[in-house]
Amino acid sequence: MRVHLSELKEHSSSKSAINKQIEIIETIHNNDALQLRNLAEIFRNRISKPKYISNYVDGLIYEKLLNSQDSEIIQFTSTLCPQGIVPLKSEKRMNYQDLQRLLVQNDLMAADKLTQQKLVKLAGIDEQSRNWLYFTDVNKIPVQDLQTIDQLWNVHSKGKFGFFVQRQIWLTVEKDWEKLWHKIGWEVNRVPCRYPDEFQWNSNGPRGHLPLCNQLRGVQVLSALFSHKAWEK
Known part of the structure; x- marks a missing residue:
């Protein structure tokens, strides 16, 4: 047919x-x-x-x-499209072709890990000292780079994934974190999902399911990401 x-x-x-x-x-x-x-x-x-x-x-x-x-x-x-269809802009000359390739191949677990690594580097953190973000690090991430990462996730997920999508959902639930966790599938029956087996590493996950952010350190990092200048009109 x-x-x-x-x-x-x-x-x-x-x-x-x-x-x-x-x-x-x-x-x-x-x-x-x-x-x-x-x-x-x-x-x-x-x-x-x-x-x-x-x-x-x-x-x-x-x-x-x-x-x-x-x-x-x-x-x-x-x-x-030798560079893909998302303009890979970076204020810090970060190479995003590896992230784009993983997303095109639908290797979402690897793409999620790489996203976190890039955010740490963009914030100027020495990976030898730590490989995670504090909320105070988030504002050091350039607007252009955060927008590029977010657009890559959005364009290669049929519009389902990305920080901006997560932020939209957070605003629709009036910034209620528990409701957000439920909406994006990070909690089931108020029990946080265990990494990595209880997360959905494919396009069938709930809207906003990816990329992840470590809940064990609280909500400050995600709150800082949602308040970043990258989302200002």
């Missing part, structure tokens, strides 16, 4: 249209050469538009093409 790719030609802000586009992309098999080639052409047209801004529909298309079984499609996608 062929899917109608014509609905992917235009960007849309409508939630129903976006969900329909995601549904179409997910029905394409990794070995369907004809559909993949059509999808690749649509992808090139989408990202070539003036003032293009990546979104998670494009993220899903990029992943579908790059993870296909067609070597020509993989080469085409790699050449078209």
